[in-house]
Amino acid sequence: MTLLEIAGLSKAYRGIHAVRNTSFRVEQGTITGLIGPNGSGKTTTIDCITGFQQADAGRIRLEDRDISDLPPQRIARAGLLRTFQTVRIYDDFDLMQNLLAVTAPFADVTGWDMFLRRRRFREAHRQAARRAQEAIDLVGLTRLIDAPAAILSYGQKKLLALAATMMANPKLVILDEPVAGVDPTRVNDIAELLRRINRSGTTFLIVEHNVEFITNLCDHVLVLEQGRLLAEGAPKTIRTDARVLDAYLGRERQAERDSAGLQ
Amino acid sequence: MRVAGLTALALAALAILPLFVHSNYVLSIAISGFIFVVCAAALNLIYGFAGLLSFAQLGFWGIGGYAAAIAVVDGKLGFAASVMFAALLAAVIALVTGFPILRTNRHAFVIVTLTFALLCALVARDWISVTRGPLGIPSLPVPTFFGFAFASPTRFYYLAFAFAVLALGILYALVTSRIGLLLKAIKQNEALARSQGISPMPYKLFAFVLGAALTGMAGGIYVFHLRIVDPTFLDFYYMQTFLIFVVLGGAGSFWGVVIAGALMVALPEALRFTNDLRMVIYGFVLVVAMLVMPRGIAGVFHDRRLNALRAKLA
Amino acid sequence: MEISLTYFLQLTVNGIVLGLLYGLIAVGLALIFGVMEIVNFAHGEIVMVGAFAMMFALPLFALGYWPAALVAMLVTGALGLLLYELLLARIERSEFERSILVTLGISMILLYGMQYLFTATPRLVDTNLGFEGFELGDIRITWIRCVAAFAALAAFVALGLILRFTQFGLAMRAIAQNRDAALMIGIKPRQVARNGVMVATALCGLAGAALAPIQSVQPAMGQALIFKAFALTVIGGLGHMGGALVVAIMLGLIESWSAAFTDAVWQEASVFIVMIVIVLVRPEGLFGGKRVRLG
Numbered sequence: 025m026t027l028l029e030i031a032g033l034s035k036a037y038r039g040i041h042a043v044r045n046t047s048f049r050v051e052q053g054t055i056t057g058l059i060g061p062n063g064s065g066k067t068t069t070i071d072c073i074t075g076f077q078q079a080d081a082g083r084i085r086l087e088d089r090d091i092s093d094l095p096p097q098r099i100a101r102a103g104l105l106r107t108f109q110t111v112r113i114y115d116d117f118d119l120m121q122n123l124l125a126v127t128a129p130f131a132d133v134t135g136w137d138m139f140l141r142r143r144r145f146r147e148a149h150r151q152a153a154r155r156a157q158e159a160i161d162l163v164g165l166t167r168l169i170d171a172p173a174a175i176l177s178y179g180q181k182k183l184l185a186l187a188a189t190m191m192a193n194p195k196l197v198i199l200d201e202p203v204a205g206v207d208p209t210r211v212n213d214i215a216e217l218l219r220r221i222n223r224s225g226t227t228f229l230i231v232e233h234n235v236e237f238i239t240n241l242c243d244h245v246l247v248l249e250q251g252r253l254l255a256e257g258a259p260k261t262i263r264t265d266a267r268v269l270d271a272y273l274g275r276e277r278q279a280e281r282d283s284a285g286l287q
Numbered sequence: 288m289r290v291a292g293l294t295a296l297a298l299a300a301l302a303i304l305p306l307f308v309h310s311n312y313v314l315s316i317a318i319s320g321f322i323f324v325v326c327a328a329a330l331n332l333i334y335g336f337a338g339l340l341s342f343a344q345l346g347f348w349g350i351g352g353y354a355a356a357i358a359v360v361d362g363k364l365g366f367a368a369s370v371m372f373a374a375l376l377a378a379v380i381a382l383v384t385g386f387p388i389l390r391t392n393r394h395a396f397v398i399v400t401l402t403f404a405l406l407c408a409l410v411a412r413d414w415i416s417v418t419r420g421p422l423g424i425p426s427l428p429v430p431t432f433f434g435f436a437f438a439s440p441t442r443f444y445y446l447a448f449a450f451a452v453l454a455l456g457i458l459y460a461l462v463t464s465r466i467g468l469l470l471k472a473i474k475q476n477e478a479l480a481r482s483q484g485i486s487p488m489p490y491k492l493f494a495f496v497l498g499a500a501l502t503g504m505a506g507g508i509y510v511f512h513l514r515i516v517d518p519t520f521l522d523f524y525y526m527q528t529f530l531i532f533v534v535l536g537g538a539g540s541f542w543g544v545v546i547a548g549a550l551m552v553a554l555p556e557a558l559r560f561t562n563d564l565r566m567v568i569y570g571f572v573l574v575v576a577m578l579v580m581p582r583g584i585a586g587v588f589h590d591r592r593l594n595a596l597r598a599k600l601a
Numbered sequence: 602m603e604i605s606l607t608y609f610l611q612l613t614v615n616g617i618v619l620g621l622l623y624g625l626i627a628v629g630l631a632l633i634f635g636v637m638e639i640v641n642f643a644h645g646e647i648v649m650v651g652a653f654a655m656m657f658a659l660p661l662f663a664l665g666y667w668p669a670a671l672v673a674m675l676v677t678g679a680l681g682l683l684l685y686e687l688l689l690a691r692i693e694r695s696e697f698e699r700s701i702l703v704t705l706g707i708s709m710i711l712l713y714g715m716q717y718l719f720t721a722t723p724r725l726v727d728t729n730l731g732f733e734g735f736e737l738g739d740i741r742i743t744w745i746r747c748v749a750a751f752a753a754l755a756a757f758v759a760l761g762l763i764l765r766f767t768q769f770g771l772a773m774r775a776i777a778q779n780r781d782a783a784l785m786i787g788i789k790p791r792q793v794a795r796n797g798v799m800v801a802t803a804l805c806g807l808a809g810a811a812l813a814p815i816q817s818v819q820p821a822m823g824q825a826l827i828f829k830a831f832a833l834t835v836i837g838g839l840g841h842m843g844g845a846l847v848v849a850i851m852l853g854l855i856e857s858w859s860a861a862f863t864d865a866v867w868q869e870a871s872v873f874i875v876m877i878v879i880v881l882v883r884p885e886g887l888f889g890g891k892r893v894r895l896g
Contacts, residue, residue, distance in 0.1 A: 106482050
């Protein structure tokens, strides 16, 4: 079953086409990878999907709902959560507060319920706290649950951001570079963690630079180049696809040569 | 628990203060203190929690003051009804203006709210048929509530005290509720908050309107203390006073602001500075606080705790 | 109402002079915003300090206008340097609210400090130009207004030349237009910011010196001016100096005309209403293109 369907997505900034007429699907229950060289339109694509950018053209459907014109908060409430490339968390909150900020567990609670601490709020809060405890246990930050998030390391912050998405019981989570800047020895742990969350029913769309991480983890891989979908398929076929090797790896090698030449 | 105990102690001390202090001067300072701390706490809701540096508070203060005075003099309303009218009018104006203002970016927000406050001052001065212009509305009646006249400074002290306790109580309940948490989340990282399903606008608008209502109400009560309202009621001095309490206490810290307010009212008075010299000191405090401890007294404690934790974990 | 042409022209001349002086203040404000992204709340108080400096310097030069005005510019320029090195340089560009609170604190210190020292009483200032004037057809122009206009125009020409032709001016414009590109080609932002602040505060000094004999000198004079200057820079497009100047002259004319012909009561308020509408409709101002980012 198709969970997310992108049809004809286009976005340009001042005449530069970041994404051009791109269409793809994310199937329910999969871990789908989205790779591509720098500037291929990956981040623009997910910003458009999650409502942080307004697409120039194209439709986006989550299950059978058109989410193309919704603002980010409504998309989140529809069950599509995301993380950010440069990690975003609430530095002034402790870990528990970071997770309790997510609205999903409080969907039926009104402002008055919150202000007067009515029963409906207390119920929701109790359940949310339990869920937050589980999410923090899952990502292995239990020891720090009452600590201010500001003291976390970069990798720990990424784990916290991931745990926050778990609060919403999401249909789909989009991760923007979950292992960039993370200690290489921890990358496999994160892959294992994502597999575990996936097995319990969460679908992932993961944007990454780390091709090895993606091809090891994903069921299905999408390759973007210059704003277009260049190829898609199983990791094995992608790894041997001539166009991908040419466009993606060729460019990387070119870039390596360039930077080596500069030094 | 310790906070509850200290609060109870402070409340008890303030409740019996007029039994020992008979100086009208001191009582008058205390009355101003109560009113200003409420305004600072309301500004703290908007700036400290919602992250919006709003100079419009001065406008709402003036709107409240004029609304109450006009309601009681021209409208022949009672004291309580006038003050409620002041709060309501400030809230309605905040609601109508808040939506377009809150859609701008933070540079524009500061400039527009500042201009709004200036406009209020100009309206007070120029809309002579309603506000009496530069002369203002003098000799306001003694406030009476259910037949009880708050005629003496001591009685007015208890009125201001009760208002402060009520208003601060509401604000405390609010900022410690989930609404306070969400406001702080929006302030810290609006994009993240939106990605987690939080709609910023209703919360910001709510903070803006409630802050306006409480400030308007405070202004409405304060004119009965002054017994006159004129365009100097919209002097920038009031805004500077509210701001200094918030900045010194630490934007976003309820207790920090209340304590800073109490200190800043009491200290310069105790030292018997003239008004000008007090404002110079406020200015110095503002500059130094912004350079040395940009998050106020509360921020200093917060940073200490963070460093201690980091040391422990390292 | 019968309006004689002479009277109208008289008001126009007065309006232009006033507009040019507003322009000095607004352009400085725009300059500081351009190089530092700081909205300087102390700007009006620096004008006031300039006016006081003029007042105190005049007797030293036997009421000589030009040397005293130069002293005023030096005093405010030095004050600007001091404020920059002590305070403004420590503020990051992203800390917009912090910069506002710091400059607000400076303005409080200057305003209430001067009030403490010299009381709030307005003082009249006399120069060697006296209150004499000359006739141009039927229009009478006092020398102090004429000289004020001349000084302002000279300052604008000088500023224009500096911005266009000197290394320092180019660097300043580069920073205001595209900060990242400017940093990449090796422009030192601190140096540019310091120079920008000094130039802007010197312009304030000139404005204060020119205003001193026209109006009266009092500590609160800056407050009345600064809010107008805010409106002008916003309407002109934050950080856009030419826009600020054009709007300033328009404001001078409107104030001068409306004071005579219309019910002047709502004229001041209307400036601020126009400003609010512009900010809500076009946050970057009337003249501000994409040249200065607003955040």
